[in-house]
Amino acid sequence: MISQRLRVTALLAVTAAALTGCATVSGATRPGEIDVRTLDVGKYPTQPLDLRYVYRPRMSIARELATQRLADHVVTGADIDPALTFGTGAVSIINTDGATQILAKATEPVLVANKMMFGLSVGHSDKQLDETRKTPAGSTFTTVTVLQFPDAAAAAKAATELDDADFGVAADVNERVTLPGHADAHSHWRPGVASLGSTIAHGSYVVNTYLGVRDPDLSALTVLADKVFDAQLPLLDSLPPLTPEGILRLPYDADGMLRRTLAPGVSFQPDFREQAVAEPRGFLHRVSDQAFWRQLVADSGTDRFSTSGADYDGPSMLFRTREAQAAKQLADAILGHGYSGKVDAPAGVPDAKCGETTNTSTVINRIRRYRCVVSYRQYTAVVDSDQVADAHQRAAAQYALLANSTW
CATH class of the missing domain: 3.40.1000.70 (PknH-like extracellular domain)
Known part of the structure; x- marks a missing residue:
């Protein structure tokens, strides 16, 4: 009856350091962050995307x-x-x-x-x-x-x-x-x-x-x-229709999500699969187990999601949660969902965690062997790779990128 239908069918904590003077000063000390230049980031960029790419609409x-x-x-x-x-x-x-x-x-x-x-x-x-x-x-x-x-x-x-x-x-x-x-x-x-x-x-x-x-x-x-x-x-x-001119005037990365997301490749342009930003509903279209991810999004107060990178190269994902503790909890939940195999964390990256997949299915997307999660302030990032050393470098670069994107 109806032909050709759709069957088609997701960084960090800080070290403790405080400066005190000779005089008595009230208040709490604040943690300082690591020098991200010391991290092993391999070939991966650590500068925000908008310093490396200018979007020109067509x-x-x-x-x-x-x-x-x-x-x-x-x-x-x-x-x-x-x-x-x-x-x-x-x-x-x-x-x-x-x-x-x-x-x-x-x-x-x-x-x-x-x-x-x-x-x-x-x-x-x-x-x-x-x-x-x-x-x-x-x-x-x-x-x-x-x-x-x-x-x-x-x-x-x-x-x-x-x-x-x-x-x-x-x-x-x-x-x-x-x-x-x-x-x-x-x-x-x-x-x-x-x-x-x-x-x-x-x-x-x-x-x-x-x-x-x-x-x-x-x-x-x-x-x-x-x-x-x-x-x-x-x-x-709640979605006013666009004119052709309105399409050309749509903002690129209005929430600053893509500038904070590790982009493994060197070519950039908006793409629904490979370089995109979404609200929670838009994010859920990208996952199979929508019930699981819907609960995580709600529990963490995630209001924005971004992804950058082609499937063949291993895309990066970034979630913006309501606050730092929620970001850490989200990172743990993401890693525990199919990546509970024990893997060392990357050296020197605060609070980064890694795991090996326990799922060999390739039904929805290609599943890579290793996943690392990084939390930085209210952000949680996810990077995947088939090589643990590469996953570590991606995680380190993602942490450095987040630290370099606070302005």
């Missing part, structure tokens, strides 16, 4: 910033249904070719004609992806794709035409469906198949969902589709 990469902004307003699984505890991936959409990797290829003329601007597609399931990167048989799953168009008229037209194009892929077996809670949505299914597609316009946005349940029960499918729209549409009310 539309092709500015759309990546637009998708990062959008991600903070797209539903996670738990927003839809508490049973949807696993993320199955997130894909940024910056052109129509990208959109048709998620939607049916037949929808491309509609996207072009209505001037689709950008979008994001995210997946959720009640079961974790199997080793083939697919949702196991009998899973309840949702794929939610949010696209922005130039205005409400274009979005409304696109919503109707997108469903028509998808319906036409198998018009002889598809049937139209009306959702009880969203009669203005355009929906269809193939009787006897436990999935449904539905598309709705909301201002300048179009929300498309492709979802499935264990059995071909139309009532269960329409209830789930209504849940998707009930959760997603209000999130878009």
